[in-house]
């Protein structure tokens with residue numbers, strides 16, 4: 001099943017770095033497709049917020065002539081939320097610790113995003 | 124020079140994005156995505172963050188027009204977008220299983236805001252589905268002590284949408300000069316005018 005395959009990719013991602021605390025795959029219209037999130041996180045809200053932010057990021061990049069969107073990064077006092085397009089149908093949302101090494105995380109995220117994209121496009 | 128923020132909200136497919144496009148003088152900023160749930164059967168795009176357009180009122184005065192997503196999982200956007208709005212327009216899709224309940228849901232979701240800012244209600248898709256009737260909506264609003272403009276509208280019609288905006292603005296406290304809104308022209312037909320107040324007796 002695709003959901004299981006997505007979860008495998010997410011658990012590889014979460015395992016790849018101690019800095020990544022949680023991750024999820026969300027459809028572009030804001031529905032959860034697969035997730036490895038802490039129990040206290042409201043899945044529906046994470047999904048909807050990911051889709052909203054990604055689409056606003058896309059619009060902003062376009063309006064301000066920054067090209068096509070790769071990623072939306074939100075830095076809070078307690079850590080990062082990173083949203084990355086995973087193919088043309090989904091968003092990969094990652095929660096990372098505040099002292100995370102971003103360069104390394106970005107590599108892991110883009111690898112996972114690519115794997116998800118391949119999986120979802122049936123390649 | 125003044126600028127005013129007006130918010131359009133309401134359930135899926137009620138015509139919020141269409142209304143912002145109908146009213147706006149500039150190309151609308153949309154955040155549409157392809158639906159992957161039940162909405163896919165109705166439409167091939169749904170709003171996930173907001174719509175944005177402007178209405179030029181002349182003399183440098185401007186309305187900033189925002190549309191919300193309709194699906195409840197995007198409720199946090201309703202809360203964000205209503206901030207700073209001077210008025211709210213609720214569009215309800217009559218061609219839905221429970222449109223009266225949807226109106227109630229949106230009245231509840233915006234309960235805090237509509238204590239402070241005026242709102243008007245437009246019922247769309249009445250051409251496709253004549254029931255519930257305007258009278259039923261009117262009774263529901265009256266039962267909740269809301270005396271507000273209520274019309275049957277088509278979100279694709281500029282005249283209908285102008286009427287809804289103007290009717291809402293006419294409820295605004297005098298400190299906002301209605302003069303500023305003279306740029307909105309209105310060609311109302313008497314049968315459009317169905318204020319809940321008048322129907323109470």
Ligand SMILES: Nc1nc2c(ncn2[C@@H]2O[C@H](COP(=O)(O)OP(=O)(O)OP(=O)(O)O)[C@@H](O)[C@H]2O)c(=O)[nH]1
Pocket residue numbers: 133134135136137138139140141142166168169170171191192193194246247248249250251276277278279
């Ligand atoms: N027949 C009919 N069609 C209408 C009327 N008002 C709007 N429409 C159509 O109904 C559809 C409304 O779609 P949208 O404008 O995307 O609706 P929305 O409220 O933005 O929906 P979400 O963003 O998914 O919440 C469009 O295809 C409009 O052309 C009406 O009064 N009658």
Ligand SMILES: [Mg+2]
Pocket residue numbers: 139140141169170174190191192193
């Ligand atoms: Mg919309």
